[in-house]
Amino acid sequence: MNKDKQLRQEVAEEIEKHRNLVKQDPYRLHYHLMPPVGLLNDPNGFIQMNGKYHLYYQWMPFKTGHGAKFWGHYSSKDLVNWKHEEIALTPSEWFEKNGCYSGSAIEHEDHFFVFYTGNVKNEQGERETYQCLAVSKDGIHYEKKGPVVTLPEGFTAHFRDPKVWKQNELFFMVVGAQTKDLKGTVVLLKSNDLFNWDYVGILAGGGKGKLGDFGYMFECPDLFKLNGKDILIFSPQGLEPKGMNYQNVYQAGYVVGQFNPKTGEYDHHLFEELDRGFDFYAPQTTVDNQGRRLLFAWMSVPDQNEQEHPTIEYKWIHNMTLPRELKLIDGKIHQTPVKELENLRDSEMISYSVKLNKESKELDGISGKTIELMLDRIEVVEGWMEISISDAGRIIYSSDQKIFTFERKSYVDGTTEKRQCMLEELKSLRIFIDTSSIEIFINNGRETFTSRFFPNPANQHISFSASKEVSFTVDKWNLGNI
Structure with missing residues (x-):
């Protein structure tokens, strides 16, 4: 049995083993997306294709702690009724052996092209990182193509969470990163064919520009257009609390600006948090066939007392937010629950x-x-x-x-x-x-x-x-x- 099949079988056994215990938890949610067992975190590969929404997610099925992550998968025709599909990605290859980390999906030539971070650690705990590609016709069964981006010069191995889009006949990728002098940043790459990528430069952060010295790591970047402006969502780590702002361990927010696809430059305003609550991180967006910019986020924050969480004794932890529609009004993002939720x-x-x-x-x-x-x-x-x-x-x-x-x-x-x-x-x-x-x-x-x-x-x-x-x-x- 190959490694992929073995891991899938082990996950199926883990779900069956704890199925009844998970169901007994009085804090199990009724209309939010959750893992069947184990730990859920970042939303990944959020896309609508052929009339169906697909939301993949970071999944550790074997425990309620972090580890070598899988890509779990939910699908829906209406953003209300969801089906839990089979595992999309398992950490079965050398370039992802310590986890298929977060990433995104794009439609190309009637196929799903999924980009994700392959996480590798050696025996000394030193990290290697690869931005990898997998391709699928149906969004369920993926063929891995392996690494398509290796670590550029000037950055630590904390280089992850690729988000890809097409603009002006080119493909662009933003990646969350850390510079060698430990500054959080978003890196920009471009491609003609989704397989061969060229490094363009730092898009935002890195201790420069309007963000200045703004934390030691940026995660889960997402650049998209909204009401004529280019919005960059990202999750900075290492911000000190400031009044009512930045009260969680890590934050999630955005800047509003203008992106020049010819030069790779991005002129933007100051950072603003997306959510003021205790549990909101790693948001990811997509645009659907109605032209709506939709968002899911992880309803938690990394390194936030997970060992004390009340659901752990029932062998599961964490969930997604409700799907939200984004609008830019007077320079500020407004979030509203998608209209389909009225069907609940x-x-x-x-x-x-x-x-x-x-x-x-x-x-x-x-x-x-x-x-x-x-x-x-x-x-x-x-x-x-x-x-x-x-x-x-x-x-x-x-x-x-x-x-x-x-x-x-x-x-x-x-x-x-x-x-x-x-x-x-x-x-x-x-x-x-x-x-x-x-x-x-x-x-x-x-x-x-x-x-x-x-x-x-x-x-x-x-x-x-x-x-x-x-x-x-x-x-x-x-x-x-x-």
């Missing part, structure tokens, strides 16, 4: 028009652990309003301070921890709760807060409070399973 709603909508005056109130039927809430026409003239979710989460807006806050009970030590952003006015909220995850979309997605949290499974209460006078409308739906 059951037929019964519960609605209220609410006025609070120095009081706390629960509303009959506004509760649950797999729900969507829509608050609109919010008026907090002075003081604050609060939404308490079970015993583990609180949403607070202070109209006096102009601060929006999400608090959760830490799953490590039970203390209260918070993430915040400045918000001039709170107009609307759209909230998705899925047992142990919450995604909050503020003012039609101008700000988002994405987090895992772990309420008492028996406590599904939601209450609304105000320090003075507050009014709003609220609609609630129960959401079904994927």
Whole structure:
């Protein structure tokens, strides 16, 4: 039996071994993408082709820690109902023996061309890195072509996560990298045929330009056009907290600019975080046949107390965000849940028009652990309003301070921890709760807060409070399973 077949068989045995235990976890999600067993992280190869969406993902099926990653695979025709496909890539060849790391997919000549990082470590722990290619007709069965990009001069072996696109009859690739003097950067390459690649130069970072000295590593870059501008999304590592910004171990965000494909130059503005919550990293986008720019992200952050995570005892960990549509409005990215997610709603909508005056109130039927809430026409003239979710989460807006806050009970030590952003006015909220995850979309997605949290499974209460006078409308739906 060859190495690829052996690994696939071992994964199948691991899934079957822990299938019942995974299902017993009260914190298993109902309408988010998760691994069948083991650890999930970065979204990879997100693409729509022949009317079907494909989302691959970093997968360690044998444990809830990191290691030699596989590419798991989900597919869907509607972004709501997903099928878990067979493994796309196994770390079975010499150039990927320590992991088929993150990458992207592009359609070319009616085939899937997948680019990914082959991770190799020698006995001394020294890393080698290769940008590799695999090709498929159906998106399920891949033929590996091996390395197509080796490490250029001037960079450490932390050189990974290729994202490829076509522009002006050329193919371009951005790669997350680290310079020899330990500066985070995005590297640009180009090709005529997807097999032979030429190094163009540093696109952003590297201790130069408007980013300056901006962390020691950039991961998961993604360059695309949105509303006439060129957006570069990436995940910098090594930023120090600054006020309400950069509060997680690592960040995910973007810069807005103009890319010149002839010269490889990219003139851009300053960095802005994509999400203000506890758990959002390694986002990847694609454009679909409706012309929408869609995004998935990993609902976690690397090196963030994974050993304390409540789902580990059930042999799985982590999940994806909901799919989101991106729009650029007044120079800022807005994120909204894709419209197809409305198909998760059951037929019964519960609605209220609410006025609070120095009081706390629960509303009959506004509760649950797999729900969507829509608050609109919010008026907090002075003081604050609060939404308490079970015993583990609180949403607070202070109209006096102009601060929006999400608090959760830490799953490590039970203390209260918070993430915040400045918000001039709170107009609307759209909230998705899925047992142990919450995604909050503020003012039609101008700000988002994405987090895992772990309420008492028996406590599904939601209450609304105000320090003075507050009014709003609220609609609630129960959401079904994927």
